[in-house]
Amino acid sequence: MSYQEQLSPWVVHKLMPNLQQAAVARFRHRNDAEAYLKLISQMMPHMRFAITFDVHKKLCASSATGAQGVSQGAIAHS
Structure with missing residues (x-):
């Protein structure tokens, strides 16, 4: 995830x-x-949209994978 995305x-x-x-x-x-x-739901009523909050988490360096994870939770639907 880039700094701008954060x-x-x-x-x-x-x-x-x-x-x-x-x-x-x-x-x-x-x-x-x-x-x-x-606004976008009014402009395109036949399409479906959702709002999410991206959380960028770094796992501990001592973890088995050492990878990074992203968690998303749906907030609103239209």
Whole structure:
């Protein structure tokens, strides 16, 4: 996750068939993401969108994998 993505954790995703999703826009504040979601939902009523909050976590260096993980939680759907 880039530094710019860390600064803007609120993400509006376009929900597609087969449980796929595409990031449409990133925002620093939740109310900005909600306003954008409302606008884009009015412009494209046949599409489905969701807001998520991306959390970037570094695992401890002593962990078995030493990998990085990303946790997303759906906040709002339209």
